[in-house]
Amino acid sequence: MLPVVFHPDYVVPLPAGHRFPMDKFRRIRDVLLHDRIISTEQIHTPSPATEQTISAVHSTSYIRDYLKGTLDTxxxxxxxxxWSHELVKRTCTALGGTLLSAELALSHGVACNTAGGTHHAFRDFGSGFCIFNDLAVTARHLLNSGRVRSVLIVDLDVHQGDGTAAILQTDPFVFTFSMHCDVNFPFTKQVSDLDISLAEGSGDEEYLQRLRYHLPSLLDSFDPDLVLYDAGVDPHESDRLGKLNLSDDGIYERDRFVIAACVDADVPIAAVVGGGYSDDLNELAYRHTLLHRAASVVFDAHMMGT
Ligand SMILES: [Zn+2]
Incomplete structure (x- = not known):
């Protein structure tokens, strides 16, 4: 059964009317259980990442200032x-969730977090709802500990993975691939190892064609020991912030294709949910679970982890 990572601390209170859809993380878990995509035995609970682990890519002064609440306005x-004590705990626990997902992927082949994808966080500062960069920390932590020799980061959130690109720009052991919409935040793009910039309004066909063209050859040429996949659903046609036109079917096929390509190439893959913005949280939570639905189907078809 597909390992899925969740912690009740993924959800913390925000001021009324805040535009970050915090409650979606609990709803993702609820929808997965309600629709019987997973059972409670499949849920793994992470521990918060430690300061030492986070320092694999972030500066000690930034980590300390954030944890203590002494960053400037x-x-x-x-x-x-x-800032709140609860949000600090949430930040470290969600990062721990991506680390745990990666470890589960290394032992089971595929694993999914129900949060994660904080790709706008840089070494010394956070940005765009991202505080610590879970993708960069996880990649570097596993490389430093000798668990893997190379990591491919596939970032299909509609926004460029600018923090990830900047942090890992000179790292020869991590390949960063970001496919995003060019007119979206961040307006100053960083340089990933491969950037595919799509025009506003691109739909399923063009999107999937570009993905099918690039991903298999990347897996083949870079030959990673692990893939970290940011499956942001903000390229969806109904997303409040994205400017692409993917349908539910398009998102599902994208996730299925990425996971199946990794499984076929014998590369473990850990996926995080990434961005997704809608005022309708039920619709948004469902959209995020397309990842877990696709992952379960691929996982079961390959009879892994039995
Ligand atoms: Zn995004």
């Missing part, structure tokens, strides 16, 4: 989430 505004 400008730095906090750039993050866009109000």
């Amino acid at each position: 400008r730095a906090m505004r750039r993050i866009g989430l109000p």
Whole structure:
């Protein structure tokens, strides 16, 4: 059965009317259980990431200032989430969830977090709802500990993985691939190892064609020991912030294709949910679970982890 990672601490209170859809994380878990995509035995509970682990890519001064709540107003505004003890715990626990997902992927082949994808966090500062970069921390932590020799980061959130690209720009052991919409945040793009920039309004056909063209050859040429996959659903046609036109079927096929390509190439893959913005949280939570639905189907078809 597909390992899925969740912690009740993924959800913390935000001020009324805040535009970050925090409650979606619990709803993702609820929808997965309600629709019987997973059972409770499949859920793994992470521990919070430690300061030492986070320091694999972030500066000690930034980590300490954030944890203590002593970042200045400008730095906090750039993050866009109000500081609280609960949010600090949530930040470290969600990062721990991506680390645990990667470890589960290494032993079971495929694993999915129900949070994660904080790809706008840089070494010394956070940005766009992202505080610590779970993708970069997880890749570097596993490389430092000798668990893997190379990591491919596939970032299909509609926004460029700018923090990930900047942090890992000179790292020869991590390949960063970001496919995003060019007119979206961040307006100053960083340089990933491969950037595919799509025009506003691109739909399923063009999107999937570009993905099918690039991903298999990347898996073949870079030959990673692990793939970290940011499956943001903000390329969806109904997303509040994205500017692409993917349908539910398009998102599902994208996720199925990425996971199946990794499984076929014998590369473990850990997926995180990434961004997704809608005022209708039920619709949004469902959209995020397309990842877990696709992953379960691929996982069961390959009879892994039995
Ligand atoms: Zn996004």
